[in-house]
Amino acid sequence: xxxxxxxxxxxxxxxxxxxxxxxxxxxxxxxxxxxxxxxxxxxxxxxxxxxxxxxxxxxxxxxxxxxxxxxxxxxxxxxxxxxxxxxxxxxxxxxxxxxxxxxxxxxxxxxxxxxxxxxxxxxxxxxxxxxxxxxxxxxxxxxxxxxx
Amino acid sequence: xxxxxxxxxxxxxxxxxxxxxxxxxxxxxxxxxxxxxxxxxxxxxxxxxxxxxxxxxxxxxxxxxxxxxxxxxxxxxxxxxxxxxxxxxxxxxxxxxxxxxxxxxxxxxxxxxxxxxxxxxxxxxxxxxxxxxxxxxxxxxxxxxxxx
Numbered sequence: 001x002x003x004x005x006x007x008x009x010x011x012x013x014x015x016x017x018x019x020x021x022x023x024x025x026x027x028x029x030x031x032x033x034x035x036x037x038x039x040x041x042x043x044x045x046x047x048x049x050x051x052x053x054x055x056x057x058x059x060x061x062x063x064x065x066x067x068x069x070x071x072x073x074x075x076x077x078x079x080x081x082x083x084x085x086x087x088x089x090x091x092x093x094x095x096x097x098x099x100x101x102x103x104x105x106x107x108x109x110x111x112x113x114x115x116x117x118x119x120x121x122x123x124x125x126x127x128x129x130x131x132x133x134x135x136x137x138x139x140x141x142x143x144x145x146x147x148x
Numbered sequence: 149x150x151x152x153x154x155x156x157x158x159x160x161x162x163x164x165x166x167x168x169x170x171x172x173x174x175x176x177x178x179x180x181x182x183x184x185x186x187x188x189x190x191x192x193x194x195x196x197x198x199x200x201x202x203x204x205x206x207x208x209x210x211x212x213x214x215x216x217x218x219x220x221x222x223x224x225x226x227x228x229x230x231x232x233x234x235x236x237x238x239x240x241x242x243x244x245x246x247x248x249x250x251x252x253x254x255x256x257x258x259x260x261x262x263x264x265x266x267x268x269x270x271x272x273x274x275x276x277x278x279x280x281x282x283x284x285x286x287x288x289x290x291x292x293x294x295x296x
Contacts, residue, residue: 045203045204046214046236047236052195055193059192064192079232088228089194090194110265117257118228118257
């Protein structure tokens with residue numbers, strides 16, 4: 001089940017062309033109610049990460065900012081901003097494809113989503129379709145280097 | 149100078165009515181290029197904090213996501229999401245009114261903006277118009293309790 005949903009998040013990442021390819025979906029009652037891909041360059045907006053866009057859509061769908069019974073699937077471990085948004089939105093569960101040793105804030109660099117000092121903690125599962133999620137990023141950066 | 153700008157951020161906070169009153173502005177070359185107040189309930193959006201809204205406006209103004217020579221003035225210490233967004237946007241300097249011992253991620257609970265593990269660090273100044281910034285929040289929560 002997790003793999004099926006992660007494959008959809010991965011398809012969103014693969015739809016990125018000149019953006020760092022990251023995709024995210026939010027699932028509620030077995031239905032996708034939020035989706036996003038990284039649009040930072042396109043929208044010229046440092047907050048336009050896949051996760052933030054997916055959270056905005058899901059909140060509109062549910063008619064409120066509490067995404068309490070939702071699961072997010074994301075191809076790359078969320079950065080501090082997105083990990084904080086996941087906590088703010090009270091998302092119940094987070095499923096991650098590949099880890100991010102540079103900015104990942106769900107355990108790699110810091111852990112904001114299971115931090116007992118905050119008022120909400122998130123269940124997390126790592127490594128779902130890890131190789132595919134990692135490959136789409138590696139291919140993107142290889143292409144970028146080849147072009148230079 | 150910091151007090152003058154913080155007074156404008158405070159005026160934005162005071163314009164909030166049924167939202168937790170927080171205001172933020174972004175200054176570039178002595179000009180305000182971004183402004184925001186908390187709209188989480190109004191927009192039913194957990195990402196609609198004052199800082200995120202101000203960052204979006206400033207990015208549109210500058211035509212890119214790097215707010216490198218910008219200063220943000222915010223009446224309350226940013227949460228993990230907003231602190232992460234400030235790092236992502238490469239904001240140079242952050243001026244804070246009152247601290248947030250529950251969610252503040254610029255030194256109170258965690259410190260995401262001066263974290264040597266990330267690729268950007270922010271200069272921070274605390275305590276500008278601290279009493280006024282704190283009072284607007286205290287008054288809001290007192291009103292809320294009185295209504296109940």
